[in-house]
Each structure stands twice: as structure tokens, then as C-alpha cells.
Amino acid sequence: MLSFLVRRVSLSLVTLFLLSIMVFLGGQVLPGNVGRAILGPFADQRAVDALNHTLGVDRPLL
Numbered sequence: 376m377l378s379f380l381v382r383r384v385s386l387s388l389v390t391l392f393l394l395s396i397m398v399f400l401g402g403q404v405l406p407g408n409v410g411r412a413i414l415g416p417f418a419d420q421r422a423v424d425a426l427n428h429t430l431g432v433d434r435p436l437l
Contacts (some may be wrong), residue, residue: 405412409432410423427433
């Protein structure tokens with residue numbers, strides 16, 4: 376029973392670690408600007424700024 380619990384906890388920790396690495400790398404791979412990613416590379420800067428403001432990504436989290 377103890378070996379089962381140790382195995383489950385260790386596999387859970389490995390899964391959480393791999394998931395956090397995948398989320399981090401996904402954030403790094405995406406373009407730096409959410410508005411630019413949604414509107415595309417040829418969008419006007421004013422449109423990108425307006426979308427960023429609408430989505431609230433120009434405000435701090437706290």
C-alpha cells in the first residue's frame with residue numbers, strides 16, 4: 376500500500392512538472408503581444424493597442 380502511494384505521488388509530481396514546463400514554453404513561443412497575435416502581423420498599431428485595451432492586457436494583474 377505504501378509503495379502504491381509513493382508511486383502515485385511521484386507520478387503526480389512529474390506530471391505537474393511537465394505540465395508547468397509545457398505552459399511556460401507555450402507562453403514563450405507565442406508572440407509577445409496578444410493583440411498582434413489575434414489581429415495578425417499586418418494590423419495597424421492603433422488597432423492592436425485598442426484590442427489590448429479592450430482585453431485588459433495593458434493593465435497590471437493586481
